[in-house]
Amino acid sequence: MDKNTFVMFSTEHLLALSVLLFCLLILFILKFKCSTLFKNTILIERIFALSLLVMEVSNHLVLIHANEWSIRESMPFHLCSFSLFISILLLWTGNKYFYDFVFFAGFGGALQAVLTPSIVVNFPDFRFIQFFYVHIGIILTAFYIVWMKGYVPTFRGVLQTMIALNVLFPFIFAINILVQGNYMFLRAKPINGSLLDFLGPYPWYIFTLEFVAFFIFVAIWLIFRKWNRFQNKDAPKQEESSFAEQNY
Template sequence: MMIIEENAFEMFSRAHVSAIVVFFFVIVLLFLSKKKWSFQPQTLRRLEHLFAWSLLVMDVFYYIWLFQADRWNVSNSLPLELCSISLIMTIILVWTGNKHVYDFVFYAGIGGALQAVATPVLDMSFPHFRYFHFFYTHIGIVITALYFTWVKGYRPTFKGIVKTMVALNVLLPIVFAINILLQGNYMFLRMKPTNGSLLDFLGPYPWYILSLEIVAFVIFVILWLLFRRSTSK
């Protein structure tokens, strides 16, 4: 894979703001067109599968790039970040339409991806491949959750919040143990990101992990209140 000249990413730079603008434009476009998806079911499934494949291929290229650039490391390159897990669940959701998977993607996926887009842990800026990979996959998570809500008629529930919180708390000790074993920092369970993030407002280690649980629950409840009446299914 050809690697374009590396430019350092700066938070709220033109490249960052442009990605946020595109993000909100796509959300607005999806919302305005939510009742106009009149494709035949077979055609719609093909489009959904094409999108799922695009997410998968983009992520595979990312790992190929990591290897080629000699950046892959077992301590920080496994798909164990919340958004990496959410991306896998997003692809599964598009292929299966599973309601349990939808709950996770809607709550954990939207919550994690919004935080990631707002304060990216990213060292490559436009026009590097990593810049496009980061924003395409994170935006793809949110768009998939909203597509299943607005277009497919799925409805977020409070029970879905409980299931997502349980799933996250099952994942946390597993990822924490992997961090200790591999000297990693997946899900930022050992330290905060060095280039700044929303975690900076949640207290010192390890208390920010507990604070993050509370914030996650509050965000999930807000999402539920905002979207529970937007569908009828």
Template sequence: MEPTFVMFSIAHFGAMAALGFLILLLFLTKKKWSIQKEKIRLIERIFALSLLMMEVLYHIWLYQSGSWNWSNSLPLELCSISLMMTIVLLWTGNKHIYDFVFYAGIGGALQAVATPVLDLSFPHFRYFHFFYVHFGIILTALYFTWVKGYRPTFKGIIKTMVALNILLPCVFALNIMLQGNYMFLKEKPTNGSLLDFLGPYPWYILSLEFVAFIIFVCLWLLFRKKKHKGESKG
């Protein structure tokens, strides 16, 4: 029998503790990443390829287990889109993509780790896939902030909100065509999530926009570049 994932179980708390440890380790070692630029680029691209490979293996597993279908297997969830953007960011270092990964990536992945929509638990492959790719999104955003010196901006919040609101109607239309529930635009997840506190359908979608904006502002205030005395405000 395959292990069933239970929220706030030992397997869940273990994953959250592992994420906390990795974030702390990255923060404590942020000034020690002074190796050659070529080696840094190689490490970034190897990590990007590992994220891509993990996602490819996930889809192979879905297909082999007879679970892949158009209604719920396409990479149209927010974290799936953030994962693709994370891979591109690691490969290119594009600062516009950094904004999306930092705000939508961290915001979505943290919520996913806290309240996972996950059926299978440790030591199943799906357990490791789920947490590896979500950890990868968060750690990449923090790596580019703490190590590479990128900084989130308020303009980045606006760009991310605009991008999300362009994505939403596209995904909504695909949900109708494919009978899917990508981004939970049709209904809430059945095993509980943040959406349970945001009202009934469809009002929780509007509530989520407000919550997303508040989370993005909090992230910006926490990680923005602090101005020193005498520095211009422009």
């Protein structure tokens, strides 16, 4: 096999996953070491937001330069593309209306993406680096708003995210028909295998995915809810996060 072809769970893939775990560990340590600094500073958030935007724009420029950009495959209409842009807006503005989508849909979608990447190129190809940078960036943003900004996940956030996705799906499905594309994998499963392989054939896996996504979001909510209660068992219960009240 060509060494420039991506192989799932290859050395390069495992190293990328290790980078994600290392970054999460650093972020978790910073939560206890200098959380006050991060709560009062937006410079790092905006620098990171700009880096995500630059990586995304650069990827499109690389595809255009290589004559590989196409309306069928390259437009930013995948779930993680929406999550990326909403993450950028969240980091730049601190607007509370963005964090539920990033935390549930962004984290859930990006985690599956890094575990089962739908890419064909391998390191050191820029597209490999860009893919993992932006998807890891979405995950780090989701954890950042919880650990550093004090966001408390709510069940209402789960429902709002599900509603947003179901509003979005018909438009993406229509776009797929118009351009003969496969955005959000609504017409076919990812090439390298994914969770969708266990959800039945087309088109039934789309309906099954609705239930799986809901249960994944609920599981994420319950895990972080329990963690938050453990961390704040002696503090008064709070329904809204401090981050939810911020608008930079």
